[in-house]
Amino acid sequence: MRESAQDRSATLTNFPRERRLGIMFLPLSLVLILAFIGSIAFGSVSIPLASVLRVLSGFHIDTESWRVILLDFRVPKALTAVMAGAALGVGGLQMQTLFRNPLADPFILGISSGASLGVAIAVLAVGSVGTSLLLPNMGFLQGLGVTLAASVGASVAFAFVVLVSQKVRHLVTLLVLGLMLGYTTGAIVSILVYFSIPERVQTFLNWTFGSFGGVTWNQMRILAPVVILGLMISQACAKPLNGLLLGEDYARSMGLDVRHARMWVMGSTSLLAGAITAFCGPIVFLGVAVPHLARSLFNTADHIVLLPAVMMLGGSMALILDLVAQMPGGSFTLPLNAVTSLVGAPIVIWVVLRNRNFRSDLAT
Amino acid sequence: MTTVLSTIDLTIGYRLSHRVNKTIGESITVELRPGELVCLLGPNGAGKSTLIRTLAGMQVPLSGSVWLGDDDVHRLPVRELARRLSVVLTDRVDAGRLSVYDLVALGRYPHTNWRGHLSRNDDEAIRWALQVTRADPLASRAVSELSDGERQRVMIARALAQEPDIMILDEPTAFLDLPRRVEIIGLLRKLAHESERVFLAATHDLDIALRVADRMWLMAPNGRLRIGIPEELVLDGSFQAVFDSDGIEFDNTTGSFTMTTHFSHRVGLFGSGLAAFWTARAFEREGFEVIEGGVHIPLRVEVRPEGGITTWHVKTDRVTTILSRLPEAIELSRHIVNEQTGIGAA
Numbered sequence: 001m002r003e004s005a006q007d008r009s010a011t012l013t014n015f016p017r018e019r020r021l022g023i024m025f026l027p028l029s030l031v032l033i034l035a036f037i038g039s040i041a042f043g044s045v046s047i048p049l050a051s052v053l054r055v056l057s058g059f060h061i062d063t064e065s066w067r068v069i070l071l072d073f074r075v076p077k078a079l080t081a082v083m084a085g086a087a088l089g090v091g092g093l094q095m096q097t098l099f100r101n102p103l104a105d106p107f108i109l110g111i112s113s114g115a116s117l118g119v120a121i122a123v124l125a126v127g128s129v130g131t132s133l134l135l136p137n138m139g140f141l142q143g144l145g146v147t148l149a150a151s152v153g154a155s156v157a158f159a160f161v162v163l164v165s166q167k168v169r170h171l172v173t174l175l176v177l178g179l180m181l182g183y184t185t186g187a188i189v190s191i192l193v194y195f196s197i198p199e200r201v202q203t204f205l206n207w208t209f210g211s212f213g214g215v216t217w218n219q220m221r222i223l224a225p226v227v228i229l230g231l232m233i234s235q236a237c238a239k240p241l242n243g244l245l246l247g248e249d250y251a252r253s254m255g256l257d258v259r260h261a262r263m264w265v266m267g268s269t270s271l272l273a274g275a276i277t278a279f280c281g282p283i284v285f286l287g288v289a290v291p292h293l294a295r296s297l298f299n300t301a302d303h304i305v306l307l308p309a310v311m312m313l314g315g316s317m318a319l320i321l322d323l324v325a326q327m328p329g330g331s332f333t334l335p336l337n338a339v340t341s342l343v344g345a346p347i348v349i350w351v352v353l354r355n356r357n358f359r360s361d362l363a364t
Numbered sequence: 365m366t367t368v369l370s371t372i373d374l375t376i377g378y379r380l381s382h383r384v385n386k387t388i389g390e391s392i393t394v395e396l397r398p399g400e401l402v403c404l405l406g407p408n409g410a411g412k413s414t415l416i417r418t419l420a421g422m423q424v425p426l427s428g429s430v431w432l433g434d435d436d437v438h439r440l441p442v443r444e445l446a447r448r449l450s451v452v453l454t455d456r457v458d459a460g461r462l463s464v465y466d467l468v469a470l471g472r473y474p475h476t477n478w479r480g481h482l483s484r485n486d487d488e489a490i491r492w493a494l495q496v497t498r499a500d501p502l503a504s505r506a507v508s509e510l511s512d513g514e515r516q517r518v519m520i521a522r523a524l525a526q527e528p529d530i531m532i533l534d535e536p537t538a539f540l541d542l543p544r545r546v547e548i549i550g551l552l553r554k555l556a557h558e559s560e561r562v563f564l565a566a567t568h569d570l571d572i573a574l575r576v577a578d579r580m581w582l583m584a585p586n587g588r589l590r591i592g593i594p595e596e597l598v599l600d601g602s603f604q605a606v607f608d609s610d611g612i613e614f615d616n617t618t619g620s621f622t623m624t625t626h627f628s629h630r631v632g633l634f635g636s637g638l639a640a641f642w643t644a645r646a647f648e649r650e651g652f653e654v655i656e657g658g659v660h661i662p663l664r665v666e667v668r669p670e671g672g673i674t675t676w677h678v679k680t681d682r683v684t685t686i687l688s689r690l691p692e693a694i695e696l697s698r699h700i701v702n703e704q705t706g707i708g709a710a
Binding site: 100236238239242243245246247249250252253254255256257295299300301302304 | 420422442443444446447449450451453455457460462466470471473474476478479526
């Protein structure tokens with residue numbers, strides 16, 4: 001019976017993934033490279049493009065201060081932006097598929113709530129006593145202290161998520177738990193803010209604005225491996241994610257160990273979201289928007305295509321939005337989160353409304 | 365005879381707490397043989413879905429076991445089970461931009477490697493599944509653009525691409541119009557007979573199932589199963605026992621449900637063929653007890669299909685009125701009986 005299909009198979013169009021990948025990824029990688037160079041070339045100190053390219057390709061330039069600015073500030077910042085965009089995009093894609101909810105983002109499980117509580121306690125709680133134990137000095141170490149506090153908070157939330165993902169039967173329960181976790185931490189944070197001194201509130205606020213600029217080469221040694229590990233796990237989850245497109249019952253009936261898959265998907269998302277939140281603050285919008293852009297651009301639901309697409313698209317978006325936040329030529333920078341929302345939200349609205357599939361994208 | 369799937373003293377239901385179980389069906393012993401289409405019928409709430417889910421390994425039984433050949437369904441690794449058993453559920457699938465080809469390709473899930481790479485063999489299985497379900501013209505369409513009937517055919521193609529020994533379907537004809545229902549059940553029958561696969565479908569389409577099912581499982585509200593070929597179950601009164609309830613009864617002669625109404629008037633009907641059949645239906649709906657060839661009834665209707673034009677002759681002992689439309693015949697008849705009983709005259 002199977003064999004009889006062969007003679008007519010020529011009339012069907014074939015849809016190899018490999019071809020779809022090839023056609024779209026070339027322009028996308030070009031955009032990513034241009035955005036990367038652009039984000040290094042522009043800044044508050046103007047450096048000629050020729051010098052930028054010389055430094056980037058490993059040549060020596062005479063102006064030592066330019067070299068320092070480029071290699072110690074702009075390059076790590078651009079790398080951080082790429083990693084953040086990729087990580088949040090992948091996290092958002094995984095959560096949207098897992099929960100079959102187009103508005104899900106990487107923080108839906110409460111990772112950023114945990115991180116912000118950690119930062120709030122470190123920055124605000126000890127404020128009235130004077131010098132904080134967690135933040136012994138101002139300046140450079142303060143940045144690291146905030147990162148540490150956020151990491152601890154995110155890790156606690158991460159452990160909670162992985163533990164609960166094994167126990168809970170229905171996904172909706174997880175969704176509600178994440179939401180309630182958010183409200184609870186939000187309440188504690190607002191109490192801390194209320195009783196704190198303005199300077200410390202300002203420090204906390206600065207963290208919530210988000211920034212790619214705080215990561216040094218030393219910190220990069222922690223951030224990069226964690227993000228790369230998270231991205232690798234998520235790549236390995238491509239097939240299970242495809243299985244989950246039809247819901248957990250169908251996934252199970254096709255041979256997917258749903259609890260196992262859930263743990264890896266949630267685990268890698270939490271790892272990615274946690275690492276980025278710890279080093280850059282809670283970056284909003286990217287996690288929701290990038291997966292939608294990727295789906296619309298590639299017109300597919302196949303995660304083998306979507307995962308790399310989301311990484312490249314997320315990286316490019318983060319670089320471009322960060323460039324916009326710096327207001328090239330201007331002397332001040334805008335809060336990153338304001339830009340991601342202001343520029344990003346209309347893009348998503350446009351993409352969603354333009355597409356004839358938007359109803360099926362939004363319905364669950 | 366070999367069996368593909370069998371149960372041993374199965375008790376199905378839910379575990380409400382550590383001590384309390386809600387039992388839905390007890391001592392269920394059934395078997396499915398290669399190449400047959402079995403329809404599971406029963407009133408709403410009898411527990412058809414629970415039985416289906418338990419047989420498919422999606423829900424654990426309260427006691428007893430389900431066997432797929434020599435393996436316990438609930439002990440098999442999920443991947444191994446998926447290679448031998450596939451399902452079509454009532455869950456509405458809304459996978460956004462998934463194309464029909466990609467959706468059917470998901471059926472290869474238990475056969476592909478960790479990346480889900482589709483080999484030539486997988487591709488052939490997908491094309492075969494699309495073809496036998498006549499879904500191949502849909503291959504490049506988005507799933508979200510399909511009609512309900514097309515979507516259901518594609519979901520069956522997906523389950524078929526899994527190349528199982530047995531496919532279990534939960535109400536595959538729900539939400540479909542009548543031609544589409546006949547088409548889907550007919551497709552299942554064809555697939556069952558042309559391959560050595562087994563198809564078990566829970567359905568509410570009694571009249572279609574009566575015609576095409578090789579065997580039937582009738583599930584009573586108490587969870588008891590009656591099993592047999594459809595005609596056997598009609599003849600031994602199982603259908604009436606399972607389905608009869610207030611106001612509805614199963615008519616053994618037509619194999620369909622009728623509403624039990626209390627007739628207030630009688631009409632004698634003369635004539636034969638299609639026109640007479642539907643005339644009788646119309647009068648029954650209007651509350652007339654139709655007596656074929658009832659010469660002594662005060663009100664009689666004769667249906668005359670002459671030269672392709674049907675006329676209705678409404679007769680009392682005194683007058684005969686010839687009408688060209690059925691509604692007029694009914695209206696006149698109602699008027700006549702009202703006068704005869706004195707209501708109209710009052």
